[in-house]
Amino acid sequence: MGRNRLLFRTNAVGNGFDDHALQRMCKQGDLARVRPGVYATPGDAATDITTRHVIAVHAAIAKQRTTAVVSHASAAAIHGLPLWDLSLARVHLTQPGTAGGHTTRRRHQHTAHLSPVQVTEVDGLPVSTVARTIVDLARTEQFDRAVAVGDAALNNAMTTVDELLEEITRLPGRSGATRARAAVLAMDPRSESIGESWSRIVMDRAGLPPRELQRVIRVNGDLLGRADYFFDEHGIVGEFDGRVKYSRQIDDPRDPGQIAWDEKKREDRLRDAGLEVMRWTWADLDAPCRLQGLFGSARTRASARPGSHHRRRRPVRRLRSPATGSPPNHVTESCAHRCRAGSTSPRAP
Template identity: 45%
Template sequence: MTETPRLLRRSDALAHGYTDAEIRTLCRTGGLHRLRPGAYLAHDAHADLEPSQQHLELVRATLPKVSADAVVSHQSAAALHGLPLWRIPLDRVHVTRVRTSGGRRTRLLHSHCAPLADRDVVETGGLRITSLARTVADLCRTTPFESAVVTGDAALHTGSIRTDDPADALSYAERRPGYPAALRALAFLDGRSESVGESRSRVVLAGLDVPAPELQRSLLDPDGRFLGRVDFLFSDAGVVGEFDGKVKYGKYLRDGQDPGDAVFAEKQREDRIRDAGWEVVRWVWRDLARPEVIGARIHRAMRRAAVRPRPLGEAPRAR
């Protein structure tokens, strides 16, 4: 089998003259990756996909095996919406049926039973999936707080839903397990977060003994010239906080620039902010697993800021 299509079904392979023995051999020798019984991907194609993309292939391979009334939901719907899924299991396809009972979980499929209003179902790519708001509501109820915040922030950041929409979509679950946890997560969501790292940083900062920061604030110099926009601002303490993920430098790239140009531009931006009197604290991915390290850096910066003149620039309020 020289040119394996992206998704190969056993029935199609048999119709083209291949045998079950040949398919088993290809799976054993690495030519094919078995998604589920009767559905395969070329091994190289599967290996090149991100986990969420691998999950989407599992969704497409699984849906023909479930009843027509099933609506793709939870993390499977989030993957189809293009939302980030941080530490959310992707080993099963999730669907929801409008039934009062009969939910079940197998090795590859988790079937939920719950009400679905018309507004809770949309169609994309020929598939019926839960709406963006309902998907966020479901994940806030069924996944850990930090994971739910990452996905929920990203959904709000798209601008496609309002802050209250996921809470409205959650109304079906008032007496279901996970409802209080979902309310807590929904109350914490903020669409101003621009990345997984920034959302996770918000969770970390909320657990530290530091003031609640302002998000995505612009700083001006004494003459009113723009210094830069910062991830987190502890305005009263004279401290700026920045999550330093490598991906963030892409937003500074202009046509014809390379990543080195973006890094240099970011350094110049930080120099301008420091020159105006702000203390700048940075943290990276590995620091998010060590909140005490971030907290110590912020407190040291606050102590330094307390003994030097107040920043010369200002942080204008959003209009």
């Protein structure tokens, strides 16, 4: 089937197969139909949604009759970036032109003039560069989704803020430039997961005070750990608990129970040092008021601790800060309204 493990009907017919034989192989489980005229092995077709989308991208490019570049969410999938709630129902391609693109059930065809520096090759496919991909997402997707993908690209050193800002200047007619710039300036390479990115955005919406990311905490020379977020003024360590927090990790031989126990001991050491720990989950991010309540409770506990004088000693060492500062508050929706309206935020895997 070739290096992409795809079987095209035209090739199959040329090798003596007919449509009845292909249909019979699908019924028997020997083949799986990816799209009209394109097949893959059942194992490939049954993998996760991102891998299936990558297969669909290879198939779309192979059947594309005009010059096109993989772009937008499809390019993000090819680059291996996390796709938090981005739709993969259609393959996104960009072809030269100035007229508006069009969509079908399986394809979203964009039009734009991409220069050679905006295109790279991945697994034999012409793909928009990481910088161009992030900017395209920042122009067309929801603010928080674009920021989460951009955070991941920055965290993995796949691009830089300067490259993203430079890419914005290349937009034809500066289409969506203001929206893209706002998202780029809110990105932070210190966020290590979608959950941390989303938490940061919700904190801004909730009006929580300034905090630092990935802060290394030492007391009297002893390393207590690294905090996802640190509210120095209030002596509060913020930790996001994703669903995989205590699951067995590939690179962590400890069982989930041991991981949870070690985390508890770490929290005890932080509290003994006069710090308070604030934890939240995906459910708490559904509305900013929930995070406000958790922070308020943590602040009350922190102020009552006898060891709260640690803030004057500042027994904390900073990690190297990125070029960008804390993201601005781009959302003015009231917390009370969000709580009354209920949650609309999706959950990341």
